[in-house]
Amino acid sequence: MTTRTIKVDYLTRVEGEGALHLTIRGRRVERAELRIFEPPRFFEAFLRGRGYEEVPDIVARICGICPVAYQMSAVQAIEDAFGLTVDPTVRALRRLLYCGEWIESHVLHQFMLHAPDFLGYAGAIEMARDHRPVVERALRMKKAGNEIVRVLGGREIHPINVRVGGFHRAPAPGELRALREPLRRARDDAIDALRWAAGLEFPDFERDYEFVALHHPGEYPMNEGRIVSSAGIDVDARHYEDHFEERQVEHSTALHSAIRGRGPYFVGPLARLNLNAASLSPLARQVLADIGLRLPCRNPFRSLLARGVEVLHAFEVALEVIDSYQPPETVPGEPSPRAGTGFGATEAPRGLLWHRYEIGGDGLLSGARIVPPTSQNQPTIEEDLRAVAERFVDYDDDALRERCEQSIRNYDPCISCSTHFLKLEIDRA
């Protein structure tokens, strides 16, 4: 029986450094590994001994593409530890900021990193030679999302305005109003872009996954909700560790997550959509129906469409928040630190992002644990690789390699994020 090896030594169009290694014997995949060799940066260690007020700025540096996600889960966890409730305006502004990040991150991935796979290009620049209006439209949408983060957060990457309890400075109504027109145009672009994406050819491939996402009774989850799964998990952030665990494996500097007693699971846009479609904006629901994306969807390649639906929804939410914005009358003061443990869970563009901090009465952190979406998805990515390789085993090596890379990109893996969270505390009592 012949043995084939399919290797990619340096994955492209993903954030961070990883490699792919497949060993196929006959028609059977013997080994499928997403190797992550991105050097670890030890954030959970740095956080020990730092003041709670420094955390939003430090955790932003985990990821240049989704810094807002880290800031959102962090402030929520610290506020949980302090027993602090933020006022509704702060809550709305945080959703607005998150919308901006979802848009810039999703559009970057859909059109610059993933779509080239479907059309046979090396990247968006190459794709722009034949599809310039498509790429230009994507850049306009991405810019509109980034503008939200720039105005509200101060800058697109590592925003400076987020703090425990609220924002350093609430935006003036005029600053947000100026975003309206570009956002409206970008929302129309998002509809066209989604219809265009629905015309791509999606590989015929499905698996039975356990989808995990936040769920909120009143809104599509972003900043808050309970952690639910398609197989019945329903817990708050505080009890995440009762149901989910992480393991270290030799071929990866990122830890692998699993549901205790069951195994791999799936987080991200497709999981959110499958579990929360009823909470989408009416327009997003309608376009979802128009493009014929039937839910629950178990084809991970269609994650590209789930991102598109979320982009449209995020534009809608952003406009809604801006239209109803009334600046707060007072800036929240410094919170009083209180010794305790706080938990936070929000939906990063790539999926559930869970934080836990132990804080002393002096406001200094004594422990931190952060579980990013990519380390949660990594075992599922590897199972997909195995199944995809067997499903398309008749392809020649180049075609099979490309199909495997495309299937990794379904998850928009953020390798930079995932490797920074090797567990630092031995605390699995």
Add this chain to the structure above:
Amino acid sequence: MSAARRGAGAPAGASPVPRGRRRPRLAVWKFASCDGCQLSLLDCEDELLAVADAVEIANFAEASSAIGKGPYDLSLVEGSITTEHDARRIRTIRRQSRRLVTIGACATAGGIQALRNFGDVAQFAAVVYARPDYISTLATSTPIAAHVPVDFELRGCPIDKRQLLDVITAFLAGRRPTTPAHSVCVECKLRGSVCVMVARGTPCLGPVTHAGCGALCPAYDRGCYGCFGPTAAPNTASLAHRWAELGESPARIGRAFRSFNAWAEPFRRESEAQDDRLADPARQAKAAPAGGSETAE
């Protein structure tokens, strides 16, 4: 960052990258980092396609699977060196690159991951990992200039995308980048912001921090926290003294200097001076020289 390289522009008399028959070849490289600085290039939504017309993007793994072999006319390097493998890789990249520019605090000063340089990493790794033998990492995180000669260092955590475009344009045209080396205070004045430290007593690193962000934090009612690293000849002791007068403890002052540019020499010295004060409170009495005129004008 290396003292020798700090503030250096393009080498004197640098010839422009050859033009005419072929487009200059640009490469973007990643080491230990968050990807944010190279993302800045993709965040140039209005200019990206024009840049791609003007240069051949020969190697940019985050954006394209088309990986072209060297040599490259201009290499942009993000991230710090934290593994033996990366220490070898940067030398190879240097050999293939006519000009090499570091982008961001990781590549220029070692980044936030250089906080490991202040601790005992061998012990650290053993505490951290269930299986530390699976992990290969150096004891330190060091800037690119500690390993190979660097033609220009662009500051920031993250870099500013307008400055990035200026640097790319400058190197392709053979001129010096126009990135001012003054402090954030100057940018604050240019922006017309009220000084948060003078007016409200908010601790601010602006007087000792390199310009580049446009004095963002004071415009958002908070003090500068040093993303762009030390400016040329910063009087950190005087600023630390002013912070102490505002009621900040040595521990807090030390942490402020020990963040994204912790390993940059002037910031490192100041955070270590604060460590000393913590260890020996008597020294607090004879702290920094008083009357730091540059900290509060």
